[in-house]
Amino acid sequence: MLTFSDRQFETFRDTARGRWVAARAPHLHATFAGHYGAHGVAADVLGPVIEAVAAWAQARGIRAEADVMRLSVVAASFGHRFWMDPRAASLVTGALDDAIPRSRVALTLVKAVKTWLETLWQGDDLTGFANRLTHAIRMGAPLERDTLQAVLPGHWRVLSDEDNARLLRWLVPRLPATLTERPSHALAATACALVHGTGWLSDPQYPRLQAIVTADDTPADLARGLHALYADVAGR
Amino acid sequence: MSGPQSPAGFASAADGATAHGSAAIDDPTCLCDDNWVKIRYEHADGSGVAGASYIVQTVTGDATGEVLAQGVTDGNGDAVATLPSGIEEVEFYFFDDPEGEPYEDPEARAPVEEPEEGFFARLWDDIAEAGDWVWGVIQGDFNEDASTSQIIARMILTMIPGIDQLADAQDIVNILYRLIWRREWDVPAHWILLVITLIGLIPTFGSLAKGILKMVLRRAGDIGALRSLYGVFNFFGIGNAHRWLKEFSRRLTGDILDWAVGELNRLLNRAAAYMDWAKTRLGGVTGWNARLNDGIARVGAFRGVATEKLREAATTLQRRLAQTLAAAMSRIGRGGTRNGKAHTVKQNVEAPPARVPRHPRTQDELDDLARDPSHGGRISRSSEAERDVGLGLEERGEVPGPIRRDPTGGAEFIDADGVEWDVKAYNSNFPNGFDPARVEEQLDLSRRLGENVMIDTRNISAADMNTLRQIVGDNGFGEIVRFWP
Numbered sequence: 001m002l003t004f005s006d007r008q009f010e011t012f013r014d015t016a017r018g019r020w021v022a023a024r025a026p027h028l029h030a031t032f033a034g035h036y037g038a039h040g041v042a043a044d045v046l047g048p049v050i051e052a053v054a055a056w057a058q059a060r061g062i063r064a065e066a067d068v069m070r071l072s073v074v075a076a077s078f079g080h081r082f083w084m085d086p087r088a089a090s091l092v093t094g095a096l097d098d099a100i101p102r103s104r105v106a107l108t109l110v111k112a113v114k115t116w117l118e119t120l121w122q123g124d125d126l127t128g129f130a131n132r133l134t135h136a137i138r139m140g141a142p143l144e145r146d147t148l149q150a151v152l153p154g155h156w157r158v159l160s161d162e163d164n165a166r167l168l169r170w171l172v173p174r175l176p177a178t179l180t181e182r183p184s185h186a187l188a189a190t191a192c193a194l195v196h197g198t199g200w201l202s203d204p205q206y207p208r209l210q211a212i213v214t215a216d217d218t219p220a221d222l223a224r225g226l227h228a229l230y231a232d233v234a235g236r
Numbered sequence: 237m238s239g240p241q242s243p244a245g246f247a248s249a250a251d252g253a254t255a256h257g258s259a260a261i262d263d264p265t266c267l268c269d270d271n272w273v274k275i276r277y278e279h280a281d282g283s284g285v286a287g288a289s290y291i292v293q294t295v296t297g298d299a300t301g302e303v304l305a306q307g308v309t310d311g312n313g314d315a316v317a318t319l320p321s322g323i324e325e326v327e328f329y330f331f332d333d334p335e336g337e338p339y340e341d342p343e344a345r346a347p348v349e350e351p352e353e354g355f356f357a358r359l360w361d362d363i364a365e366a367g368d369w370v371w372g373v374i375q376g377d378f379n380e381d382a383s384t385s386q387i388i389a390r391m392i393l394t395m396i397p398g399i400d401q402l403a404d405a406q407d408i409v410n411i412l413y414r415l416i417w418r419r420e421w422d423v424p425a426h427w428i429l430l431v432i433t434l435i436g437l438i439p440t441f442g443s444l445a446k447g448i449l450k451m452v453l454r455r456a457g458d459i460g461a462l463r464s465l466y467g468v469f470n471f472f473g474i475g476n477a478h479r480w481l482k483e484f485s486r487r488l489t490g491d492i493l494d495w496a497v498g499e500l501n502r503l504l505n506r507a508a509a510y511m512d513w514a515k516t517r518l519g520g521v522t523g524w525n526a527r528l529n530d531g532i533a534r535v536g537a538f539r540g541v542a543t544e545k546l547r548e549a550a551t552t553l554q555r556r557l558a559q560t561l562a563a564a565m566s567r568i569g570r571g572g573t574r575n576g577k578a579h580t581v582k583q584n585v586e587a588p589p590a591r592v593p594r595h596p597r598t599q600d601e602l603d604d605l606a607r608d609p610s611h612g613g614r615i616s617r618s619s620e621a622e623r624d625v626g627l628g629l630e631e632r633g634e635v636p637g638p639i640r641r642d643p644t645g646g647a648e649f650i651d652a653d654g655v656e657w658d659v660k661a662y663n664s665n666f667p668n669g670f671d672p673a674r675v676e677e678q679l680d681l682s683r684r685l686g687e688n689v690m691i692d693t694r695n696i697s698a699a700d701m702n703t704l705r706q707i708v709g710d711n712g713f714g715e716i717v718r719f720w721p
Contacts, residue, residue: 017262024256031249035239054261063260066306069253076240076249103258103303110250117243123490126241195241233239 017058020065021050028072034236035076038229040208049080049204056083060096060105067106074113079197080205086170086198087159091116120154126195130230133191134223143172143187148194155194171198176214184219188226244486251331251479254289257307258317271319273571276578277309277330280470280585284313285330292317292328295570301327319573329568330581331478416538427549428453434496434546444472445484445492447588452556454589454597461560467586477583481561488554489547496550497543504535511535597638610645622648622659625692625720634718635690647687658682659690662704664697672703679713688716 004012028050029036029043036046053071062068075082082088095109132151141147145165149156156164171193172186179185192200192209200206201214212225238245273292277285288309293301304326305317319326411430414420432453436446447468451461469477484492511528571579597605605626608619626649630637636652647656660678663669682689693701708717 013262020261031252032240032245035245058262063262064258064303064306065256065261066254066258068261069256070250073240073246073249073253077246101300101302104300107303114243114247114250117241117246118486121241121243126239 017054020068021047021054024050024069024072028069028076031073032076035233036205038208038233038236039206041205045204045207049075052081056081057106061102062105064103064106067103070106070110074109076205077117078113079199080203081199082197084199086167116158119158120152122154122157124154125234126230127234129191129195130226133188134227137184137188137219137223137226140184140219141187143183143190147187148191151191152194167198176201178214182219184222185213188213188222244483247482247486251289254291254306255287255308258303258305271321271323271573272316273305273319273326273328273573274314274316274575274578275309275328275569275571276314276580278313278580278582280467280583282582284311285309285583286311286313288313288330290315290317290328290330292319292326294323295325295327297327297568299329299568314578323573325570325572327568327570328579415542416534419534419537421538421541421545424549424552427545428552430500431493431496431546431549431553434499435492437499438492438495441484444469447471448481448484449553449557450589451586452553452560463584464586465560467584468588470583470585471587478561481557485554485557485561488557489550493547493550497546500542500546501539504539508532508535605639605641605649607641608645608648609641609643618661621661621692621694625659625661625690626657628720629690629718648690656687657690658687659692661692661695662700663695664700665695670696670700670704672707675704676707676711679707679711679717683713683716688718689713690718690720693719694721 025046026043028046029041036043050068050072053075054068057063057068057071062071078088079085083092091109091112094112095105100108129152136147136151141150145168148168149164159167168190172180172190175186175189179189189201192206192213196206196209197203201210208229212222212229215222215225217225238248240246240249275290275292277288277290279285286309290307290309291299291303292305293299293303295301304319304323307315307317309315309330317328411426411433414423414426415430420426432446432449435449436442438445448465451464451468465481466477469480511532515525515528569579569581602623603615606615606620606623607613608616608622611619626635626639629635630639630651635649635657636655639649639651639657642648642650642656648659649657651657660675662675668674679689691704693704696704708714
């Protein structure tokens, strides 16, 4: 009888997972082709995103292909490494509750994120967000609660005023110094974090947005760049 | 917006992930277990639903079981799910259908046709109370002539684009009467009916949407409600209802509501323009301008609250629809594994309710109407029959609604004006089931007690019916007696 050592079997597992990830990256890319196209993301860039999701899921006993793909969709929406986003903490913890079978964790999290998105974008959309953000930048609006609430009012529906304040106290100090020196850029970076995930500045899914927000531009150029990007997103 | 930040884009992608199946992403082996279950999902006509998402789970009775397998049906609507060994019975359900053919509604917003001969007369005959309102507005001291009735009828028709059945006209005129003239703004049911009627005018799927919402209104919370929703959807000739319903639910408080509000504004603009125009044409007639000015003021006040109230109504409907959709387990199937014949779930077909009830009720409220306090609050076949009679007469407008059960058990119902109603049922098929002397005695007693009487005539023969009408006529019971059906 042919037998395998644990180490050999782990190698087989890694190989199988690598194949699966490589095959699913183009699929995720095709699912949001317009979005990724506008953000300048090629399919192979998504491989590490899915790989990270798969590793996180496996560590929690979630291995079914459909479930890992669902979590990859969450990563596309909530940001890569969404589990490290403090906003997602309660959603992830809730889905990982012991009372929920492992095979339903992804379904439960998807449901929670869907509710989040519906509340966040109720009567609103990305184009509206972009218009309000670029207007605030052009007007020289400061990086403060009122500005952000005007730019993305839905975030004050999904989180309480107190939780939003706590989030901003956590988020703003973590912005790179090159951004905090320029209030408009810091405002843009913070607002985008509320939409694309608090880790968006290191998220490989947003290279074009990162280039626009981190560029050494005037506020007017920043607003123009953002407007062009979100118009492109909406147009696809 | 259909990217990952959009609720619809996200939900669609997450649902689509089911197609990846339940194999482990890091399993280097082929699962060679010999345990499996064969399931099938069919349209109402028996053809398979291709590409529908399914979940097979452990037996729990609701959607909380351990997921054993998941995937999508093949091109024939079949799926064979591999299962771990040792599982002998499973539950399964289909929760996301692929999109069907685009649906175009041939009925909604059909161009208003020139009135056919006798149409206006029939319209006025059927618009009863609401017609009185319109006549009340325009009559005053005004002497009607042929051209005026034409103007008013045309005005009503123009206010109701896409009038596809008389019941719709009755509904919308009746609702506007209550909201504009009576200012019954605090009655949520009126706004719900108005938003349903307006949505029914949407060119692409109005009749379908209206049918769905009527069903939601009537049967939200009912265990079979989801099945009925699917049935109504299939009634309109398309399969794959689930995704359509989810998308419809999502849009209900968005672009669909915006459309309804816009349509109402156009309708009111038209009505106001007609009233302005009528003032210039008929200004010399005593009392006419004052009534029209009053009408214009009432329309203006109504417009001031309409948008917000319609939003609340749409949100209520959305919540009820979501509750119903969440009851996916009402379609759960259960079956043994390794069964050569597929376990099949078949969609049904169900006609939508003919029209919106005047006083929509939840299932609990309907149950309460059938609880007989004089029999310990139990629901029996006879108490359900009484409910049918009460609701039927309320729906016809012969009894002021909403009716409610008399909590003392002294009478069956108390109407909106506080009048007590007894329900009498006679049956010609039984010996002494219809005794004219006893009937007369009972009706006389009811009159002396100050009760009105609803008579269930479903089991009364034609001959006995003639006798009954004669008893009612000869004794002057007509004021207190109503027949149903």
